[in-house]
Amino acid sequence: MTTPSRREHASPTDPALSAIMSERRQLINLAYRLLGSLAEAEDAVQETYTRWYAMSRERQEAIESPGAWLTKVAGRICLDVLGSARARRESYVGEWIPEPLPDRAEWAAGRPGDGGGYPADPADRVTLDESVDMAFLVVLESMTPAERVAFILHDVFRYPFAEVAAIVGRTPAACRQLASSARRRIGAAPAPVSPATERAGVIRDFKQAWEAKDIAALVALLDPAATMTADGGGRVGAVLRPVVGGERIARYIVEMAGRAPAPGLDLLERSVNGSPGLVARYGGATVTVAAFAVADGRITHIWVVRNPEKLRPWGA
Incomplete structure (x- = not known):
């Protein structure tokens, strides 16, 4: 400094x-x-x-x-x-x-x-x-x-x-x-009550279902009233309003997965703010960080950060 x-x-x-x-x-x-x-x-x-x-x-x-x-x-x-x-x-x-x-x-x-x-x-x-x-x-x-x-x-x-x-x-x-x-x-505010090991297992299952584009498996992992919020900051593509409902979220992320350039895109399990989360990297650079709230074995909220200005600490 x-x-x-x-x-x-x-x-x-x-x-x-x-x-x-x-x-x-x-x-x-x-x-x-x-x-x-x-x-x-x-x-x-x-x-x-x-x-x-x-x-x-x-x-x-x-x-x-x-x-x-x-x-x-x-x-x-x-x-x-x-x-x-x-x-x-x-x-x-x-x-x-x-x-x-x-x-x-x-x-x-x-x-x-x-x-x-x-x-x-x-x-x-x-x-x-x-x-x-x-x-x-x-x-x-x-x-x-x-x-x-x-x-x-x-x-x-x-x-x-x-x-x-x-x-x-x-x-x-x-x-x-x-x-x-x-x-x-x-x-x-509803707080996640699941132990860290259980949350990590749910996130791992979510990652596998997302990669397989398995809507039914994703819906089973999401609370029916789950919410997904995304932050692109106007710099990259991101849904501007929260997506509400487990099935709507599942269909949305599967649709997004279909648009993603698969070669070179890696979805990794990582700690986000001290809790189990997911990180997407493309060409070696972090392009998305997702944090989750889990309760009773189901995901209740997903926060997706895509604004590059907020991903600087993640590096490559």
């Missing part, structure tokens, strides 16, 4: 500099959960460090807890981004889905054009747990920016409401109410 000239205040071996940079992983984890976009999270964290290094050495040394300062600034930046993102997503072509994240072995080392900004090891970036599950992130998208920030900071990262209030700009009592409202949204 390139930072302003204020970095000259400390040498690369300066313990103070090391302590500041060690907060990066925590900030990336926070920003990704708040924004649902790895690219926006990167930008928010870079802006946070830019503000730190824009201060004089004296002001930096006067800050009792640099980590708390960085978190506060990053949280406020994310809150502003969330507010503007709501307007941007209203004009987004088709459905907007959070950016999917690969598992450790799938991580691409470097974002095109940024000098290799993505470390090869995602453990240095985003910890994959239930708080980045695609179904969970989609529910977060339904919250107001203040609800999302209060909930993530308090319930996921365990910040006390007094500190949350300083970031959100409301009283601790108001932030408590925001988090409570967010919890009700989480509780009202």
